[in-house]
Amino acid sequence: MTDTDIFISGGGVAGLTAAAAFGTAGFSVTIADPAPPITDAATQGADLRTTAFLQPARDFLDAAGVWGRLAPHATPLQVMRIVDAGGPDPTPRVIRDFDAADIGDLPFGWNLPNWLMRRELMARLGELPNVTFLSGTGFKSMLTRTAHARVTLTDGTKLTARLVIGADGRNSPVREAAGITAKTTRYGQKAITFAVTHDAPHDNISTEVHRTGGPFTLVPLPDHEGKPCSAVVWMEDGPEALRLADLPEDDFNAAATARSAGVHGSLALASRRMVWPIISQIADRMTAERVALVAEAAHVMPPIGAQGLNMSLADLATLLDLAVCHPDTLGSADMLDAYARKRHTDVKLRSAGIDLLNRASQAENPLLRDLRAKGVAALHSAAPLRKELMKLGLGARG
Numbered sequence: 292m293t294d295t296d297i298f299i300s301g302g303g304v305a306g307l308t309a310a311a312a313f314g315t316a317g318f319s320v321t322i323a324d325p326a327p328p329i330t331d332a333a334t335q336g337a338d339l340r341t342t343a344f345l346q347p348a349r350d351f352l353d354a355a356g357v358w359g360r361l362a363p364h365a366t367p368l369q370v371m372r373i374v375d376a377g378g379p380d381p382t383p384r385v386i387r388d389f390d391a392a393d394i395g396d397l398p399f400g401w402n403l404p405n406w407l408m409r410r411e412l413m414a415r416l417g418e419l420p421n422v423t424f425l426s427g428t429g430f431k432s433m434l435t436r437t438a439h440a441r442v443t444l445t446d447g448t449k450l451t452a453r454l455v456i457g458a459d460g461r462n463s464p465v466r467e468a469a470g471i472t473a474k475t476t477r478y479g480q481k482a483i484t485f486a487v488t489h490d491a492p493h494d495n496i497s498t499e500v501h502r503t504g505g506p507f508t509l510v511p512l513p514d515h516e517g518k519p520c521s522a523v524v525w526m527e528d529g530p531e532a533l534r535l536a537d538l539p540e541d542d543f544n545a546a547a548t549a550r551s552a553g554v555h556g557s558l559a560l561a562s563r564r565m566v567w568p569i570i571s572q573i574a575d576r577m578t579a580e581r582v583a584l585v586a587e588a589a590h591v592m593p594p595i596g597a598q599g600l601n602m603s604l605a606d607l608a609t610l611l612d613l614a615v616c617h618p619d620t621l622g623s624a625d626m627l628d629a630y631a632r633k634r635h636t637d638v639k640l641r642s643a644g645i646d647l648l649n650r651a652s653q654a655e656n657p658l659l660r661d662l663r664a665k666g667v668a669a670l671h672s673a674a675p676l677r678k679e680l681m682k683l684g685l686g687a688r689g
């Protein structure tokens with residue numbers, strides 16, 4: 292039986308970041324995932340999405356010893372542009388810019404490919420002798436006591452840990468083993484993700500175009516074959532998303548250009564297309580005896596405002612602060628209660644906000660679409676409100 296301070300179930304971006312952060316802080320960490328991380332873009336099954344990391348996430352990644360590796364590949368996001376194209380024609384009728392310069396010297400965040408994150412996180416774990424990555428095996432079951440948890444993996448390996456972190460995704464086996472239920476909302480929507488090149492430069496502006504079905508978001512990437520390039524998340528009703536994802540390339544390019552309201556000129560595919568189901572889900576509790584849930588094991592939401600993984604890193608930062616301040620009480624009921632108190636309300640509030648924005652963006656009814664356009668213009672015109680919203684989006688509280 293192996294003893295470890297922390298067992299992490301799940302080697303997605305959240306689990307790998309947790310291992311780097313707790314390992315860097317000096318804890319012994321064992322992390323397991325049945326699926327080995329794919330660390331290049333070409334391999335089938337690679338996660339070709341990109342993640343916009345907001346300011347607080349950068350500080351956390353820096354403390355985990357990974358930001359230095361990621362910075363050369365990161366594209367800054369200086370301006371968030373909201374475009375409403377919900378009128379009779381699919382052309383922009385309201386355009387509003389939220390500029391990070393209004394609230395400080397730094398950009399809102401930095402955009403990075405998910406497969407590259409996995410590559411650099413795995414490289415970081417290789418530098419930490421106190422972190423063991425078990426690939427090809429996963430969490431099977433656990434028995435918890437007040438002093439520790441006994442974990443059994445799918446290959447029969449047994450270990451004891453003072454804290455079990457469930458970072459094993461939206462169908463979290465750790466959550467299920469801990470008897471924690473989750474509330475799920477389905478929108479009937481899917482997201483198509485892909486990269487495009489375009490004629491007009493993106494000028495480090497992240498652009499969200501609203502019409503119906505959900506937002507169409509273009510996030511800046513480095514140039515591709517000498518042309519400006521962006522990552523796209525295109526949300527639509529499920530059947531329409533599947534139809535679009537199967538279109539021949541030229542037809543898809545034309546449909547994407549039309550849906551983008553032409554904000555960057557003609558769009559041309561520069562990657563494979565992937566389709567992701569869109570749901571909202573919140574665990575009823577974020578903790579159980581010796582167990583903390585983080586990231587999608589605790590909360591899933593539509594990809595709007597770059598909240599998903601950024602909230603996950605906020606979970607990890609909170610857990611790490613508590614662990615570092617009181618290392619002797621790692622995984623105790625007091626520590627886990629403090630974690631739940633600090634995170635669960637924030638998670639519920641943000642999830643409710645994103646749910647509202649998503650429903651507004653889905654709107655079919657022309658009157659609701661007009662109301663949405665007026666809402667964007669009104670929120671932007673009041674400077675103090677605009678600045679508070681920007682700070683809130685970054686994760687600032689109070």
Ligand SMILES: Cc1cc2nc3c(=O)[nH]c(=O)nc-3n(C[C@H](O)[C@H](O)[C@H](O)COP(=O)(O)OP(=O)(O)OC[C@H]3O[C@@H](n4cnc5c(N)ncnc54)[C@H](O)[C@@H]3O)c2cc1C
Nearest residue numbers: 301303304305342343429430459460586587594599600601
């Ligand atoms: C289209 C789209 C775009 C997004 N864009 C952004 C963005 O710009 N910014 C942002 O902050 N967020 C974004 N998000 C959200 C973000 O991608 C997710 O929050 C993040 O990928 C989830 O990471 P995770 O590690 O929790 O889960 P996952 O990536 O699902 O990882 C879970 C891991 O657990 C493993 N696992 C499963 N079973 C077991 C087991 N029995 N034992 C051990 N391991 C197991 C799986 O193999 C997997 O590797 C986006 C989401 C979508 C759908």
